[in-house]
Amino acid sequence: MLRLERRATPPPHLYVSVPVAAVGAALAVGALFLAASGYSPLLIYAEMARASFATRYGIEDSLVSATPLIFTGLAAAVSFRFKLYNVGAEGQLVAGGICCAGAALAMGDAVPGAVVVAAGMVGGAAWVAVPALARACFGTSEIITTLLLNYVAVLLARYLIFGSRSLWRDPMATNFPQGRALPQMSQLPELAGAQIHVGLLLGIACALLIFALLRWTRAGFEARVFGDSPAAASYAGISVSGVVLFLLLVSGAVAGLAGASEVAGRAHRLDPIGLAVGFGYTGIIVAALARYHPLGVVPAAIFVGGLSNAGTAVQSLPGGGVPSAISTVLQGAILIFVLASEIHLSYRLRWRRSESVPA
Numbered sequence: 001m002l003r004l005e006r007r008a009t010p011p012p013h014l015y016v017s018v019p020v021a022a023v024g025a026a027l028a029v030g031a032l033f034l035a036a037s038g039y040s041p042l043l044i045y046a047e048m049a050r051a052s053f054a055t056r057y058g059i060e061d062s063l064v065s066a067t068p069l070i071f072t073g074l075a076a077a078v079s080f081r082f083k084l085y086n087v088g089a090e091g092q093l094v095a096g097g098i099c100c101a102g103a104a105l106a107m108g109d110a111v112p113g114a115v116v117v118a119a120g121m122v123g124g125a126a127w128v129a130v131p132a133l134a135r136a137c138f139g140t141s142e143i144i145t146t147l148l149l150n151y152v153a154v155l156l157a158r159y160l161i162f163g164s165r166s167l168w169r170d171p172m173a174t175n176f177p178q179g180r181a182l183p184q185m186s187q188l189p190e191l192a193g194a195q196i197h198v199g200l201l202l203g204i205a206c207a208l209l210i211f212a213l214l215r216w217t218r219a220g221f222e223a224r225v226f227g228d229s230p231a232a233a234s235y236a237g238i239s240v241s242g243v244v245l246f247l248l249l250v251s252g253a254v255a256g257l258a259g260a261s262e263v264a265g266r267a268h269r270l271d272p273i274g275l276a277v278g279f280g281y282t283g284i285i286v287a288a289l290a291r292y293h294p295l296g297v298v299p300a301a302i303f304v305g306g307l308s309n310a311g312t313a314v315q316s317l318p319g320g321g322v323p324s325a326i327s328t329v330l331q332g333a334i335l336i337f338v339l340a341s342e343i344h345l346s347y348r349l350r351w352r353r354s355e356s357v358p359a
Helices: 014-036 041-053 056-080 089-110 113-138 142-163 198-216 218-228 230-235 240-267 279-289 294-316 326-340 342-346
Strands: 002-006 347-351
Touching: 014 041, 014 279, 014 326, 014 342, 041 056, 041 294, 041 326, 056 089, 056 198, 056 240, 056 279, 056 294, 089 113, 089 142, 089 240, 089 279, 113 142, 113 240, 198 218, 198 240, 198 294, 218 230, 218 240, 230 240, 240 279, 279 294, 279 326, 294 326, 326 342, 342 347
Parallel strands: none
Antiparallel strands: 002 347
């Protein structure tokens, strides 16, 4: 009979093969739905791949879409990896965008891009500070508090642009309210005249820095002990509340960087509609696909960014009617299969012959 047997140590190749197999299974399920709806899965998948990664503009669009996902994926990876479930990256991203734009507009032309990016980090960390303190001091579920603060941040950003005459709102926009343009000095420069901006390089550097922080520093060692067993960490003299605060604040700061890169690198103004499009929630999919490894977040974000861009490309196929939501369906299927495949890393199937019971 078949039985699940716990693995002593998962083979290293499974950390790559299992997510790849999960993506393949999600594509197979998507193909079944497409075929049942009367579409050709091969034609649609080929067009999605071509639109995302086979043309210069497609690659640029995919990398632009991947940039905020790198930050939100890292934010999720930093917390989820150690069993702290910060699902508030969406709100922390918006808070980072608000602080980034506010710093640029308040200080004027003299403020460089590095300062407004740092302001975005502070905004994201500040937005997660209350849930972090509640979790560290009172054991309050960070899932509930961070999730609810997402809506507060989005509504605050909308109020600043649509409901008030704040510093962030452009006073010259009379037809439809919009954010005030950031000074040229505070904008992140583009790379080689392309749509891609410096935020992409900042995201890659952030992934390397977080990997080094968790791998080779005392704070990273304490976080790993806490992730394995909070009781063991406490017994070893590690401040559990300090580790919780550290991880959640780092997670929030990285999510705030996503908002700063979008404001200073793409929109060049506070745009509530363009910020609150689900980057924080999609970052959870990116982190799960990367198995919460900081270096794996970058390629996973590029893949998911290309998948997001490909959704609109299929609508131009002959015959029309192909839903753009196919990319969203595939993202959800990928998340389900990646989470379901986790059991294969911890357990393996073994065939054992049942022993006959003597009469």
